[in-house]
Amino acid sequence: MTKKPLLEIKNLHVHYITNEGTVQAINDLNLELYPGETLGLVGETGAGKTTTALAMMRLVPNPPGKIVSGEVLYKGKNLVEMKEADLRKIRGNQISMIFQDPMTSLNPIMTVGDQIREGIMLHQKVDKATATKRAMDMLEVVGIPMERYDEYPHQFSGGMKQRVVIAISLSCNPEILIADEPTTALDVTIQAQVLQLMENLKVEFDTSMLMITHDLGVVAKVCDHVAIMYAGTVIEHAQKHKLYRTPKHPYTIGLFESIPNVHETTERLKPIIGLMPDPTDLPTGCTFHPRCPHAMDICKVEFPEVTHLSDEHWVRCHLYPADKEVE
């Protein structure tokens, strides 16, 4: 069975042009998100996870950021080339995003209720009273009493702010929810609650989700598919169990080896020997080759293409030549 992806990124390149040089944040990235599924996007800090998410909504800050080439296909339409007005109808409506830091994601001088209502008013053809009612309902859905509609963000705790952000992003019942480390800014007890809330809402609203995280425990708990990211590229993309049982890319293998127990939920990624390359000065060929225990001559000169190992598992590594089944 081959399902069609709901959202597909093809050969995306994003650069940040700064005074210190050009940061090659995203390099030839490929990604597929299937309907109704949760895809975990995992990578070290600076790997380009947030940039990928922003590119999916064409929100990369410009300047300094620029989508240099590539496609973001949502239901076959390329968001990279879409007109701004058409894109606005998709943002917040069909694709919405929970940002990394709930503390700064809300406008401090607008009531939380109005911030939820804003999106509803933009995308649903309802009058103000109905929109207010819906915004209140959304507050209740994320576990905040609707009496607090008229309060301001500074009157809320971090966890509650994150709930408000979640309410905003789900208010128009999007098809795709991008969650950029929705729990890292929160303390551990709240983390579990927020994750559970997102799980429930995802099922209730039947949303596809891109879950960005450092945390392999979160991936194990909520994701169906996983994409492992390294230096701006997805280097391995697989159904979760396939990836956990048979990781193929040396980087992925390294990641899992550094964790004593995959089901250990609190364990964070432990970096492999060596450091992430400087994104202003990436190595030639495969960007992982300076740290790779299996590096070959070809790795230094040629960036590996996608190799499909099986139906729901692909990798970008010269160890697995294209078209050859290795299972």
Place this chain on the structure above:
Amino acid sequence: MLRYIARRLLLLIPVILGVTLITFTMLYFTPGDPARLTLGEQAGAEQLEQFREIHGLNDGYVVRFVNYIKNAVFHQDLGLSYRNRQPVFAEVASRFPTTLKLAGLGVLVAISIGIPVGIISATKQYSLFDSVSMIFALIGVSMPNFWQGMLMILFFSVYLKWLPSSGFNTFQQMILPALTIGTSTAAVITRMTRSSMLEVIRQDYIRTARAKGQKESKIITRHALGNAMIPIVTVIGLQFGYLLGGAVLTESIFGIPGVGRLMVDAIKQKDYPVVQGGVLFIAVTFSVVNLFIDILYAYLDPRIRSQYK
């Protein structure tokens, strides 16, 4: 909030007392005998004595200050002018609206140029518009007020003959003075608006608004401007004080009968009660304006509002 305003109004009392004390003391210790200076060398001892009696100059420093405050508070009496023996309060009060109008027009000019230009500059950072307006803003702050006033008289009144060069009654007469007094403030507000907006548009909540699918124009007006407003409003309040001071020069150049010119004349003639009265009026106005600005903060920012509960 009402309690806060009441407290702030009470706080005005020591501020105004302080300003009065400082000007009073400075004028008290200015060398020269006011009676002699006013009446001239020919005046006889009797005349001088009469003068001192009328203006209460025979008392000591403390008694004079206390009397001054007492009369001011209970009788709205700021003494008599040394020159024409008219009550200072009436004299200043009758000219005060003109000065207030001049400063107010200056602020109006400054706001209506500064805020829109600042916003456009920020949203189109590094564009041609941005560069040009920043150059003008730099010229605007650097150019002395009086010099700019004279240049404008030369150009618009003498050369083009479009606008009158003096007076302050008709709309035409108000244009040049308002532009003169407002230019540097416009420049300051432009720069403040630009930098404040640039700061705000980088914030995460602006990105959140974009991610909701909001239009760029609404993002600026609904999300960015309100947040950028606090430093802008602060600058406007401070500039208002500066404009009241600037009115002294502008009124002289354009022959406007305001408090500023009254004070300049009074200083030249060593008419201390008038100087003192003018300073007092300006200080009170400045304090009230800044109180108003502080209240505006609370209106603009719910975080400040909640502190005042």
